[in-house]
Amino acid sequence: MHDALQKEIAIYEKRTPKSANAHARALKRIPLGVASNYRAYDPYPIFVKEGKGSKIRDIDGNEYLDHNLCFGALMAGHCHPAIVKAIEKTLHVGTTFGMPHDMEWELAEEICARYPVEMVRFGSSGTEVTMHACRMARAATKRDKILKFEGSYHGLHDTALVSVKPKAEDYGDINAPTSVPGGLGVPKASVENVPVATFNDLASVQRRFQQFPGEIAAIILEPILMNVGLCMPKPGFLQGLRDIATENGALLIFDEVKTGAKLAWGGASGFFGVKPDMICLAKSIGGGTPLGAFGASRAVMDLISQHKVFHGGTYNTNRISMAAGLATFREVLTRETYAHVDKLSKKLTEGYRRVVAKSGLQAYVASAGVNGALMLYPKEIRNYRDWTTIDVDLWRQYWFGMVNRGVLAQPYWWDEQWTISVQHTEADIDKHLAAFEDVAPGLAKAQSERGAAAVSSAGH
Numbered sequence: 444m445h446d447a448l449q450k451e452i453a454i455y456e457k458r459t460p461k462s463a464n465a466h467a468r469a470l471k472r473i474p475l476g477v478a479s480n481y482r483a484y485d486p487y488p489i490f491v492k493e494g495k496g497s498k499i500r501d502i503d504g505n506e507y508l509d510h511n512l513c514f515g516a517l518m519a520g521h522c523h524p525a526i527v528k529a530i531e532k533t534l535h536v537g538t539t540f541g542m543p544h545d546m547e548w549e550l551a552e553e554i555c556a557r558y559p560v561e562m563v564r565f566g567s568s569g570t571e572v573t574m575h576a577c578r579m580a581r582a583a584t585k586r587d588k589i590l591k592f593e594g595s596y597h598g599l600h601d602t603a604l605v606s607v608k609p610k611a612e613d614y615g616d617i618n619a620p621t622s623v624p625g626g627l628g629v630p631k632a633s634v635e636n637v638p639v640a641t642f643n644d645l646a647s648v649q650r651r652f653q654q655f656p657g658e659i660a661a662i663i664l665e666p667i668l669m670n671v672g673l674c675m676p677k678p679g680f681l682q683g684l685r686d687i688a689t690e691n692g693a694l695l696i697f698d699e700v701k702t703g704a705k706l707a708w709g710g711a712s713g714f715f716g717v718k719p720d721m722i723c724l725a726k727s728i729g730g731g732t733p734l735g736a737f738g739a740s741r742a743v744m745d746l747i748s749q750h751k752v753f754h755g756g757t758y759n760t761n762r763i764s765m766a767a768g769l770a771t772f773r774e775v776l777t778r779e780t781y782a783h784v785d786k787l788s789k790k791l792t793e794g795y796r797r798v799v800a801k802s803g804l805q806a807y808v809a810s811a812g813v814n815g816a817l818m819l820y821p822k823e824i825r826n827y828r829d830w831t832t833i834d835v836d837l838w839r840q841y842w843f844g845m846v847n848r849g850v851l852a853q854p855y856w857w858d859e860q861w862t863i864s865v866q867h868t869e870a871d872i873d874k875h876l877a878a879f880e881d882v883a884p885g886l887a888k889a890q891s892e893r894g895a896a897a898v899s900s901a902g903h
């Protein structure tokens with residue numbers, strides 16, 4: 444570990460002794476001391492006490508400007524008044540009945556008005572809705588294989604947990620990546636049913652359809668690859684996938700768990716003007732509550748109506764999530780708030796670019812909607828393999844440096860990105876940029892000392 448990083452971690456440890464103790468205690472009963480592997484990192488994660496608006500406070504009393512926002516699930520920010528009010532109201536009239544109610548229809552209308560789908564079903568997480576979308580595609584086409592992209596994340600079910608962060612020794616030829624299970628416990632049969640292609644490389648997709656004629660039910664992807672920092676689709680890539688799917692009788696599934704709310708009013712399909720067959724939503728549509736949805740045309744969703752595909756869930760459309768979802772669509776994700784956050788996003792992105800240029804850091808700044816990331820690469824990455832060339836310890840210096848200055852610039856892990864909430868202000872962005880201005884010269888110095896091309900293990 445280089446000196447500058449060591450220094451930042453020492454400051455972190457000095458600022459957060461209660462988090463260290465809390466983590467040590469949690470380790471005894473909870474694997475890694477956390478409830479999701481993504482929350483674990485060295486030396487230990489920050490334990491949170493409370494959040495309000497654009498800020499959170501940890502159990503040591505430190506305040507942070509929050510651009511983690513629960514891995515991007517809180518474009519509403521913390522305790523948005525409209526969402527609090529809606530949930531409070533619901534708490535007094537019953538939270539869940541396992542029986543239909545009016546909010547389901549109302550929220551379905553909101554979703555169908557905004558995204559190119561005719562019918563929806565609800566769930567409680569992104570994992571759940573991508574799982575159901577894959578099953579629907581299999582049922583609609585009577586085929587078993589789902590094509591995904593190397594490095595993409597669609598949740599934790601067996602179809603999704605393939606080639607998420609494959610190691611270099613396992614991932615094979617970039618033109619025909621090997622399907623690699625994302626940990627033990629994923630059945631071989633599942634892995635075999637998930638051919639993998641390279642993001643931004645249509646030829647690698649074509650090759651898979653030639654290899655498995657009549658066998659691929661769907662292509663599933665994040666229209667912007669957001670499991671590698673932030674990687675934009677090349678012009679024509681999404682339309683190319685649309686064409687390949689149509690030509691081969693396969694469905695195109697947009698996993699808009701991240702982009703659905705945060706990219707733009709109409710999500711990625713609206714933003715890029717490419718119409719998928721199915722769409723998956725979660726994270727920020729729930730305003731901080733567990734809410735997911737998948738939707739498609741009536742013809743596809745009729746597979747459920749005709750009892751051909753089974754879909755259920757005890758907590759589906761619980762009234763807390765539905766009330767929060769309705770408040771989110773009607774009062775948080777409005778055209779006016781998109782104008783507000785777009786302005787903040789531009790300010791943050793341009794500010795970062797200015798600081799990067801001034802510091803001489805070899806990096807670029809990627810940004811889309813309210814998401815963005817400092818990308819520590821000499822040139823724009825196109826896919827997962829490019830992403831793995833990052834200097835991990837330099838990134839860690841950035842992240843801990845920002846945290847020590849009161850800014851959670853993004854979730855921990857260099858595959859993530861920042862989120863700006865509707866409750867962030869111009870003053871928040873100024874604070875974020877001031878912290879980065881303070882951190883950047885040290886990064887540039889460390890980068891040149893370590894050699895611009897330093898390569899560390901990027902897997903986690």
Ligand SMILES: Cc1ncc(COP(=O)(O)O)c(C=O)c1O
Pocket residue numbers: 514567568569570571573596597598599665698699700701725726
């Ligand atoms: C694109 C994408 N799809 C699916 C998921 C899974 O969502 P969840 O964590 O709610 O199961 C995530 C979570 O990060 C995601 O980013």
